[in-house]
Amino acid sequence: QSVLTQPPSVSAAPGQNVTISCSGSSSNIGKNYVSWYQQLPGTAPKLLIYDHNKRPSGIPDRFSGSKSGTSATLGITGLQTGDEADYSCGSWDSSLSAGVFGGGTKLTVL
Amino acid sequence: EVQLVESGGGLIQPGGSLRLSCAASGFTVSGNFMSWVRQAPGKGLEWVSVIYSGGTTQYADSVKGRFTISRDNSKNTVSLQMNSLRAEDTAVYYCTRGRLASGGFDSWGQGTLVIVSS
Numbered sequence: 001q002s003v004l005t006q007p008p009s010v011s012a013a014p015g016q017n018v019t020i021s022c023s024g025s026s027s028n029i030g031k032n033y034v035s036w037y038q039q040l041p042g043t044a045p046k047l048l049i050y051d052h053n054k055r056p057s058g059i060p061d062r063f064s065g066s067k068s069g070t071s072a073t074l075g076i077t078g079l080q081t082g083d084e085a086d087y088s089c090g091s092w093d094s095s096l097s098a099g100v101f102g103g104g105t106k107l108t109v110l
Numbered sequence: 111e112v113q114l115v116e117s118g119g120g121l122i123q124p125g126g127s128l129r130l131s132c133a134a135s136g137f138t139v140s141g142n143f144m145s146w147v148r149q150a151p152g153k154g155l156e157w158v159s160v161i162y163s164g165g166t167t168q169y170a171d172s173v174k175g176r177f178t179i180s181r182d183n184s185k186n187t188v189s190l191q192m193n194s195l196r197a198e199d200t201a202v203y204y205c206t207r208g209r210l211a212s213g214g215f216d217s218w219g220q221g222t223l224v225i226v227s228s
Binding site for chain 2: 002032033035036037044045046047049050051056088090091092096097098099100101102103104
């Protein structure tokens with residue numbers, strides 16, 4: 001099992017909003033930055049959010065990130081069918097001295 | 111334009127060795143943190159290893175002592191030497207730029223598939 005915990009799946013209708021949670025501990029999310037990745041079917045992951053809440057150039061502001069304590073959340077507003085993908089959170093674990101990821105959340109846009 | 115292109119994957123028997131390469135363009139590997147991340151079929155992402163700009167390396171416990179990350183500044187490449195391969199090492203291996211501690215992985219290669227099977 002993954003060090004960071006994500007729900008296996010979430011779903012919502014087009015136009016609606018959705019959040020994906022990522023739960024960790026004091027040695028990873030509680031101490032280090034969180035990043036989020038979108039992986040469309042059959043493609044490599046793409047950076048969506050870094051340093052908890054920053055968006056790389058080209059990522060629409062429909063995507064947002066936040067962190068509270070040892071948990072992080074990815075928010076997506078105005079869902080589009082093209083948002084159907086797997087979403088993963090990642091961070092560094094200072095106790096393990098290793099990178100850690102969540103197990104990924106499959107987003108279905110109904 | 112930043113680009114990462116992996117090569118070297120394939121089918122290998124348990125206990126065998128394989129060397130993956132990652133050719134970078136649009137930036138210098140020596141001035142960046144470079145990592146390998148893998149994804150087993152139908153599974154989530156797993157961090158494997160990082161080489162820092164200063165040359166320090168770190169590994170996941172699952173590969174420590176078996177895998178070695180290195181870089182060739184003259185060729186602008188990063189490599190992952192994988193020894194004593196096991197069935198559980200079967201995965202798509204991605205070369206990435208950046209680090210999870212801050213900034214995240216901002217560039218990914220297309221991935222190279224490693225299958226460990228007899």
